[in-house]
Amino acid sequence: MADREPATANAWLLQQPQIEIVARDRGRGYAQTAAQALPHTDQVADRPHLMENANHAFLDAVRKSMRQVAARLG
Incomplete structure (x- = not known):
């Protein structure tokens, strides 16, 4: 496609x-x-x-649990 415009994508998809x-x-x-x-x-x-x-979901989960992990590890 020539660009990322929805109209361009629509025209191509219709074909x-x-x-x-x-x-x-x-x-x-x-x-x-x-x-x-x-x-x-x-x-x-x-x-x-x-x-x-x-990747974002994994990093968010790790960040949210780091305090608990660090506390258990000492």
Whole structure:
């Protein structure tokens, strides 16, 4: 695609009726565009965003429990 605009993505997706799964980031624009252009598709998060989200969740959990871990370790 020439750019990241929802209208550009919509025009391209409309020409791709064979697509069954759309891997995308969490942006609302892309979710809405995919749903409008290809309502029969499943939408999933793409790998880089899944890894980023998992990393943030792990680090948040570690940060929240560090005081308890440090206290038990002495």
